[in-house]
Amino acid sequence: MSDATLWTALADPHRRAIVALLLERPRPVGEIVEACGLSQPSTSKHLRVLRDAGLVRVRQDAQRRVYALDPAPIAALDTWLTPYRKLWNESLDALGRRLDRTAGEPSDPPEDPTPKD
Template structure:
């Protein structure tokens, strides 16, 4: 699957909400419709995009279609983000050190400061 298809699928907020819901476990389409507050046709369209991007799998259970996350594309995405995560963490660690070294302006004033 191309990176463009994956990024395009993840660009939509409704599809990210569906992925977040499926992170909790497999769900039938009706439950996804109800939880996400979308119409059945809209939900089906988003699920098709996610399926074509390889982000979700579907299995038939009697008359129901049950969707689940496919972790492989997320693992590939995580690997791709690795170098950027190190860059962000380095910057955040430096910020943390600077904040730890700064005086604490939020400390309680001494008791005598409350007197008139």
């Protein structure tokens, strides 16, 4: 599985919705179909892409196929994102410090509405 495969799999909003559902707990295909509002064939295609990318695992439970997240690829993405998260956090920290300084400064007094001669 390559990084490109993972990103491609997660690029689609329907697949991200499926991943979000599976974050809660493993689910059978029928439940995923119902929750996502997609057709069964469309849902199966999305699940195949997620499975091929290694993001989900499937197990047979009698007549049902139950899908669950595989945390390893998500952990790999998290590791890859770490330096970018640090950059983002530094920017947000700087913004927070700036807002704190601005909040401590006295604001300009309101203008007097009385006309001056």
